[in-house]
Structure formats: C-alpha cells, structure tokens
Amino acid sequence: VAASAGDGGNLRQRLAGEVQAAARTLLGVLLIRDDASGYRAGRIVEVEAYDGPQDQASHARFGRTARNGPMFGPPGVAYVYLVYGMYSCLNVVTGPEGAASACLVRAVEPVVGSEAMRAARIRFERGRRRQDDPARHAADETRLRNLPPERLASGPGLVAAAFSIDRSLNGLDLCDQESPLRLEPDPDGAGPREVGTTARLGIDYAGTPWTELPWRFTLAGNPSVSGSSRQR
DNA sequence: GCAAGGATATCG
DNA sequence: GATATCCTTGCA
Numbered sequence: 193v194a195a196s197a198g199d200g201g202n203l204r205q206r207l208a209g210e211v212q213a214a215a216r217t218l219l220g221v222l223l224i225r226d227d228a229s230g231y232r233a234g235r236i237v238e239v240e241a242y243d244g245p246q247d248q249a250s251h252a253r254f255g256r257t258a259r260n261g262p263m264f265g266p267p268g269v270a271y272v273y274l275v276y277g278m279y280s281c282l283n284v285v286t287g288p289e290g291a292a293s294a295c296l297v298r299a300v301e302p303v304v305g306s307e308a309m310r311a312a313r314i315r316f317e318r319g320r321r322r323q324d325d326p327a328r329h330a331a332d333e334t335r336l337r338n339l340p341p342e343r344l345a346s347g348p349g350l351v352a353a354a355f356s357i358d359r360s361l362n363g364l365d366l367c368d369q370e371s372p373l374r375l376e377p378d379p380d381g382a383g384p385r386e387v388g389t390t391a392r393l394g395i396d397y398a399g400t401p402w403t404e405l406p407w408r409f410t411l412a413g414n415p416s417v418s419g420s421s422r423q424r
Numbered sequence: 425g426c427a428a429g430g431a432t433a434t435c436g
Numbered sequence: 437g438a439t440a441t442c443c444t445t446g447c448a
Contacts, residue, residue, distance in 0.1 A: 240443070249443070251432095259432065276444050277429030283443085296443055321428085335446090349444050394443050 203375055204268035204367040207286045211293040214267070214286035215241040215409045220381035223300050225355040227372045230308035232355055234345055235378055237414040238299035240392045241407040242283070244292045249398035252292035261363075263292040268367035268375070272352070272359050278320055279349030280358045284366060284375070298348045298393075298408070300355070301416035303378075306341040309354035313344060316353035342415040350418075388412040393419075 206217045218239050225232040242250035251260045251273065262271040262285055271283040271294050287293040302309055317332045345354040352358065357373060366375045389406035396403060410417045 242443075251443075254433070257433075273443085274429095274431060275442060277431070277442085279429095279444050281443065298443085332446095347444070392443070397441080398443095 203377065204266075207267040207284065207367075208288055209286075211241040211243045211286045211295065212407065212409075214284075214293075215239045215295045215407070216387060218284060218295055218297070218375075219387060219409055219411050220378050220385065222303065222376045222378045222381075223297065223351075223355065224374050224376055225305075225357075225372065226374075227356060229312055229356055230305055232305035232308050232312075233303045233376075234300035234309075234355075235303055235381060235411075235416075236297055236299075237301050237411040238297075238417050239284075239409050240296040240298055241286075241409070242294050242296065243407075244287070247293075247398075248402045249392060249395035250292070250294075252294075253398075256292070260292070263294050264290055265363075268365060270361055270364045270366050270373065272357060272362040274359060275349070280352035281348045282352055282355075282357050282361075296348060297351055299410075299416050299418045300345040300351050301414055302341045302344055302354075306344060309341075309344045310336060310339070312356045313339075313350070313353050315356075346416045347418040386412040 207214045218236050221236050223234050223236055245252045245255055252263050256264050262269055266289045267286050269285045271285055272280055275281050282297045283294040285294045314333055314336050345351045361373055364371055364373055388410040390408045391404055392408045
C-alpha cells in the first residue's frame with residue numbers, strides 16, 4: 193500500500209501500533225460506503241482486537257492461510273471473511289506488516305444514509321434464504337422496515353449487510369479516500385467519551401487466557417452497541 | 425434453545 | 437475427499 197497524504201495516512205499510522213490502541217483509535221471513526229446503492233456513513237461504536245498468531249482466538253492462530261492473508265499485510269486494509277455460512281465480517285488490519293493483528297468491526301451507529309442501509313439489509317435478507325417462502329420474506333421485510341436506525345448495523349454481520357460488504361472487498365485499502373469502502377475521522381467524535389471493555393464474544397474455543405482478555409471495546413452507552421437486548 | 429448455511433482447517 | 441467447526445442472527 194502506498195503511503196497516502198492527509199488523514200488517511202495519519203489514521204494508518206495510528207493503526208500500525210499495538211492492536212489494543214488501534215482498537216481504541218477505531219472507536220468513533222466513520223465507516224463510509226460509497227457505491228451505486230447510495231452514500232452511507234456510520235460511526236464505529238464497537239470493535240474487538242485480535243493480536244496475531246499467538247492469540248488463540250484469532251484467525252491467524254494457524255499461521256498464514258489462504259483465508260487470512262490480508263491480516264499479515266499492511267495496516268488500514270480490510271480483511272473480510274464469511275462466518276456461519278451466511279454473514280460477512282469486516283476487520284481492519286492493524287500493526288506493522290507481518291504482525292497479523294486486526295480489529296473486528298462489531299457495530300456501527302448510522303450517521304448518513306440510514307435508509308440506504310435499511311434497503312441493503314432488506315436486499316441481504318431476500319438473497320439469504322434458499323427456499324423462497326413469500327410469507328417469510330414479507331415478515332422479514334416488515335421487521336426490517338420497523339427497525340430503528342440505531343439497530344441497522346448493531347452486530348458484525350449486520351454491519352456487513354447494511355454497508356453491502358462481502359468478500360469482494362477483501363484486501364481493500366480502507367485508508368484510501370478513493371475506496372468505495374473507507375475510514376474517515378469523525379469531526380463530531382472528538383469530544384469526551386467513555387470506552388467500555390469486556391471479553392470478546394463467540395471465541396469459547398480459544399481457551400484461557402484468550403477467552404477472558406478485555407479486548408472488546410465499546411463507546412459506552414451508545415445505542416448501536418450490539419447485544420443491548422442480549423448482553424453477555 | 426436451535427436452525428440456517430457455506431467456507432475453512434484438519435484429518436484421512 | 438470427508439467432516440467438525442465456525443469472530444452470527446433471529447425466531448420457536
């Protein structure tokens with residue numbers, strides 16, 4: 193990745209450090225989607241840190257594989273993978289090249305284009321089901337049409353659906369202001385804020401101490417943090 | 425509590 | 437090549 197001028201380069205530099213610091217840096221940063229489905233922007237409010245091959249919760253724990261290649265590359269690049277056969281998850285690669293650390297973007301608070309996000313969620317839900325059950329589709333659409341904006345991207349799979357993210361964006365440079373998916377500083381996010389920390393979710397296989405480390409970071413009290421209805 | 429769903433890592 | 441598992445979600 194070529195060094196780029198301006199904020200993108202600055203952000204990349206801040207992502208190049210320790211993954212926990214990078215995770216805190218990402219909180220409040222704007223995720224921008226600029227494609228044919230409409231401009232969308234949201235504030236990152238929840239991330240998890242994954243710290244390279246020694247971290248037994250990380251995809252890098254088996255070393256470099258066909259899937260996790262971007263994790264070993266330069267910071268500020270997207271690592272997108274498919275989980276549970278149906279949801280894409282967006283990670284921001286962190287640390288110096290070769291470090292294989294990354295942050296999973298778990299929740300985003302919509303700022304601009306929430307209706308485009310809703311439309312993308314509906315498209316995703318339509319395409320998800322193999323059997324075409326019209327009644328089920330109608331129920332899904334009703335649920336999504338009634339969803340409050342702050343719940344449109346309040347989970348890792350939901351972030352991907354709302355921002356039309358799939359593995360075709362794997363390896364994309366998120367710090368390049370020309371990218372159709374990118375990161376930008378939030379001019380309104382510079383104020384005081386409280387960062388919450390908990391253990392990471394969905395990694396029971398990792399064993400101690402990895403399951404217990406407080407490496408999930410949230411903007412405390414933000415309505416778009418995932419699992420407010422089922423907090424762990 | 426569990427089904428949906430496909431790629432992945434690992435084993436043979 | 438087969439199979440257990442997975443950084444999830446929403447409904448029964």
